Amino acid sequence: MKGRMTARIRVLLIPACIFMACAAFFGSAWAKALAPGAGLSYVVVIQGVPEDPPEMKRLLREVSRTVQKEGEWPASIALLRRRAEADMAEMKAVLRSFGYFRAHVALEILPGPEALQDLPEPVTVQFRVDSGPRFTLGEPSITLAGRAVDGLAPPAPAEAGIIEGAPYAAAKVVEAEKSILNHYKNNGYPFPVIVQREVTADFAANQVRVWFRVTPGPYALFGKTRITGLDRVNPEYVQNLIPWDEGAPYDLRLVDKARRILFDTNLFGMVELENPGDVDDQMPLPWSSDSSHSISQPAGAWDSAAAG
Numbered sequence: 001m002k003g004r005m006t007a008r009i010r011v012l013l014i015p016a017c018i019f020m021a022c023a024a025f026f027g028s029a030w031a032k033a034l035a036p037g038a039g040l041s042y043v044v045v046i047q048g049v050p051e052d053p054p055e056m057k058r059l060l061r062e063v064s065r066t067v068q069k070e071g072e073w074p075a076s077i078a079l080l081r082r083r084a085e086a087d088m089a090e091m092k093a094v095l096r097s098f099g100y101f102r103a104h105v106a107l108e109i110l111p112g113p114e115a116l117q118d119l120p121e122p123v124t125v126q127f128r129v130d131s132g133p134r135f136t137l138g139e140p141s142i143t144l145a146g147r148a149v150d151g152l153a154p155p156a157p158a159e160a161g162i163i164e165g166a167p168y169a170a171a172k173v174v175e176a177e178k179s180i181l182n183h184y185k186n187n188g189y190p191f192p193v194i195v196q197r198e199v200t201a202d203f204a205a206n207q208v209r210v211w212f213r214v215t216p217g218p219y220a221l222f223g224k225t226r227i228t229g230l231d232r233v234n235p236e237y238v239q240n241l242i243p244w245d246e247g248a249p250y251d252l253r254l255v256d257k258a259r260r261i262l263f264d265t266n267l268f269g270m271v272e273l274e275n276p277g278d279v280d281d282q283m284p285l286p287w288s289s290d291s292s293h294s295i296s297q298p299a300g301a302w303d304s305a306a307a308g
Contacts, residue, residue: 039073039074039075040073040074040075040076040077040079040080040122040123041073041122041123042066042070042073042080042109042122042123042124042125043070043122043123043124043125044061044064044066044067044070044124044125044126044127045124045125045126045127046060046061046064046126046127046129047126047127047128047129048128048129048130048131049129049131050095050100050129050131050134052134052167053098053169056094056095056098059094060091060094060095060127060129063087063090063091063093063094064087064090064091064127065083065086065087066080066083066084066087066125067087069083077109077123080109080123080125081107081109084107084109084125084127085107087127088105088107088127091105091127091129092104092105095129095131096170097169097170097171098134098167098168098169098170099134099135099136099167099168099169099208100131100132100133100134100135101132101135101201101203101208102131102132102133102203103129103130103131103132104129104130104132105127105128105129105130106127106128106130107125107126107127107128108126108128109123109124109125109126110123110124110126111123111124133206134167134168135167135168135201135206135207135208136165136166136167136168136206136207136208137162137163137164137165137166137167137168137172137207137208137209137210138164138202138205138207138208138209138210139164139209140157140162140163140164140209140210140211141157141209141210141211141212142154142155142156142157142160142162142180142211142212142213142214143211143212143213143214144213144214144215144216145195145196145213145214145215146215146216146217147216148184148189148216148219149188149216149218149219150188150219152184152187152188152189152216154180154183154212154214155179155180155183157176157210159179159183160175160176160179160180160183161175161176161179162176162210168208173197173199173210176210176212177194177197177212180192180194180212180214181193181194181214182252184214184216184217185250185251185252186251186252186253187249187251188219188220188221188249188250188251189216189217189218189219189220189250190217190218190220190250190252191217191218192214192215192216192217193214193215193217194212194213194214195213195214195215196211196212196213197210197211197212197213198210198211199211219249220249220250221247221248221249221250222244222245222246222247222248222249222250222254223246223247224246225239225242225244225246227239233267238262241258241261241262241265242258243257243258243261244258
């Protein structure tokens with residue numbers, strides 16, 4: 001009987017000794033943070049964040065669930081580690097979006113700093129960033145995949161914001177695509193399309209090559225403007241507010257200007273331009289506007305101007 005009791009006591013003492021050894025090695029931080037029923041309190045530190053761009057640290061913290069859930073304490077170190085490990089891929093994606101294609105993120109969970117011992121002291125979740133070099137833009141290219149009726153060439157890459165040698169950022173590629181499309185939409189082409197976009201990282205040169213191919217689509221003129229469905233507003237009043245002339249080349253800037261003008265009258269709660277996606281001699285540009293007056297008004301027609 002005595003031997004069996006002694007064996008049980010030894011089995012109970014082994015985990016206690018392990019815990020005491022850990023506490024002696026790491027200090028009081030983990031012992032306090034793992035207090036029964038308290039959950040595991042922690043703080044997050046991100047080290048090695050590149051200074052360019054200045055918002056990088058903020059963006060890394062925004063994509064981190066470990067940061068966002070800092071007030072929701074996990075029950076164990078294992079659960080905290082699982083939470084933190086899930087952040088590493090998201091952080092690398094942010095770094096790559098700014099041209100840090102060689103970036104690595106390492107994770108370590110440490111006892112909390114001495115200054116926080118009375119909280120009780122949380123542990124520290126430490127992410128260490130090794131960003132590597134920031135890739136720059138290589139020689140960009142914007143080419144036509146179709147023929148522009150009036151010979152309108154695509155914008156130069158610099159006009160679209162893609163400048164060789166500038167630091168790469170994914171947002172610049174998105175902005176360049178919008179700039180290319182607006183180049184045609186502002187000059188008579190309502191339906192341009194980017195038919196091909198390639199973004200290729202060259203790890204030997206630490207560069208990113210961006211290549212666009214655009215088709216302008218049909219050339220169009222503003223046709224006769226029609227105002228219908230008005231209950232309390234004189235259609236002639238609305239007609240006089242339209243900023244384009246019949247027969248003028250389609251220009252997205254004028255469409256946007258018309259929307260702003262109508263909003264500024266305070267007669268319309270909403271102005272929505274719905275695009276049918278095609279152009280022919282009779283094609284209307286549907287323009288619906290909902291307000292307390294229940295207005296619905298197609299207001300504009302385009303004529304296609306085909307050449308050759």
